[in-house]
Amino acid sequence: MNVDYIIVGCGLAGISFCEKLKEQDKTFVVFDDGSQQSSIVAGGLYNPVTLKRFTSVWKSEAQLEVALPVYKKLEDKLGVSLDYKIPVKRRFTSLEEQNNWFAASDKVGLKPFLNTSLFDNANPKINADFKLGEVLQTGRLDTKQLSDSYKGYLLEHNLLVTDSFNHADLVIEDSSVIYKTITAKHIVFAEGFGIKQNPFFKDLPLGGTKGQLLTIHAPDLKLDYVLKSSVFVIPLGDDMYRVGSTYEQKDKTNTITQEARDMLLDKLKTFVDCDFQVVSQVAGVRPTVKDRKPLVGRHQTNQNVYLFNGLGSRGVMIAPFVANQLFDFIEKNVPLDQEIDCSRFF
Numbered sequence: 001m002n003v004d005y006i007i008v009g010c011g012l013a014g015i016s017f018c019e020k021l022k023e024q025d026k027t028f029v030v031f032d033d034g035s036q037q038s039s040i041v042a043g044g045l046y047n048p049v050t051l052k053r054f055t056s057v058w059k060s061e062a063q064l065e066v067a068l069p070v071y072k073k074l075e076d077k078l079g080v081s082l083d084y085k086i087p088v089k090r091r092f093t094s095l096e097e098q099n100n101w102f103a104a105s106d107k108v109g110l111k112p113f114l115n116t117s118l119f120d121n122a123n124p125k126i127n128a129d130f131k132l133g134e135v136l137q138t139g140r141l142d143t144k145q146l147s148d149s150y151k152g153y154l155l156e157h158n159l160l161v162t163d164s165f166n167h168a169d170l171v172i173e174d175s176s177v178i179y180k181t182i183t184a185k186h187i188v189f190a191e192g193f194g195i196k197q198n199p200f201f202k203d204l205p206l207g208g209t210k211g212q213l214l215t216i217h218a219p220d221l222k223l224d225y226v227l228k229s230s231v232f233v234i235p236l237g238d239d240m241y242r243v244g245s246t247y248e249q250k251d252k253t254n255t256i257t258q259e260a261r262d263m264l265l266d267k268l269k270t271f272v273d274c275d276f277q278v279v280s281q282v283a284g285v286r287p288t289v290k291d292r293k294p295l296v297g298r299h300q301t302n303q304n305v306y307l308f309n310g311l312g313s314r315g316v317m318i319a320p321f322v323a324n325q326l327f328d329f330i331e332k333n334v335p336l337d338q339e340i341d342c343s344r345f346f
């Protein structure tokens with residue numbers, strides 16, 4: 001088999017890059033072994049503001065401009081709903097926080113995203129004495145649906161190999177790479193935290209931050225927006241909500257823990273007062289980098305070997321934007337934004 005690209009990894013990074021390749025009439029084959037779960041378990045929120053300190057996210061406007069049309073196109077192509085527009089409201093815990101919100105809403109980069117009218121809490125099951133602030137241009141992408149449907153689409157077109165990619169079997173030549181029976185012009189590794197098994201890029205400073213989320217059934221809660229307090233509460237429909245998530249640095253497994261469940265429930269109960277049942281719990285490892293920027297670019301010595309990683313805790317917004325940059329870099333020699341180029345760590 002001869003293709004333009006081999007892609008390793010079919011999470012948000014891999015999917016975004018495949019879509020760019022399709023758009024540009026490039027041929028490819030994807031490997032995915034299900035060893036990482038980040039894109040499958042993600043809360044799926046896209047939100048251009050950091051809600052802890054009210055700061056703007058790097059290139060948020062440009063990211064949204066690229067990402068939302070890509071997801072719309074994927075909805076049409078896959079015949080599923082993926083993008084649920086829903087407001088995100090930040091619960092304030094003091095007057096000082098309200099003041100910080102107003103100060104932030106005046107700043108360039110944040111103005112388009114912070115509603116300056118504060119909302120009284122009208123929900124008797126929520127405790128929010130200091131009102132709520134609304135972030136604009138937010139939503140939830142159903143990343144599990146995207147992952148399932150996209151893999152189904154790739155399988156149908158014989159473009160997905162559901163097996164581990166074994167790096168030791170890759171032969172790199174001057175103008176191609178060969179993997180078993182496949183010859184490609186380029187290979188792009190989009191393995192998320194699986195990078196730790198990749199001999200080409202494993203020494204880059206990708207730390208990995210485990211996250212766990214609960215799904216609860218809360219018939220009395222009646223929330224029609226995403227509520228951000230010490231944890232997010234994300235409505236899924238049918239009285240189901242996702243609650244999370246944790247940020248764990250030591251454990252790098254996809255295993256759920258009682259400790260995380262207790263911690264999430266303790267936090268939830270500080271601002272939600274109604275009966276609910278925990279329906280499920282999930283865990284995954286976010287591919288995080290210490291400077292909070294993606295890790296993208298070309299291998300130091302192998303010209304046909306590329307990396308698409310480091311999407312951190314905001315893969316939904318950033319993946320399609322970075323896919324464009326990586327494609328232009330490989331195919332048109334357009335330099336990558338220095339802030340995301342993995343060569344910053346070489």
Ligand SMILES: Cc1cc2nc3c(=O)[nH]c(=O)nc-3n(C[C@H](O)[C@H](O)[C@H](O)COP(=O)(O)OP(=O)(O)OC[C@H]3O[C@@H](n4cnc5c(N)ncnc54)[C@H](O)[C@@H]3O)c2cc1C
Nearest residue numbers: 009011012013034035039043044045165192194211315316
């Ligand atoms: C609990 C939690 C909540 C989150 N919430 C949000 C959120 O609300 N909004 C948001 O934007 N982001 C969120 N994220 C972050 C988001 O999930 C990540 O940014 C994104 O999923 C990273 O995508 P990726 O494709 O780089 O990695 P991954 O999703 O990890 O995908 C990598 C893929 O590569 C495959 N792979 C790895 N090694 C190999 C190999 N050797 N052979 C074959 N296949 C291989 C894996 O099986 C996997 O499918 C959350 C993450 C977690 C864990």
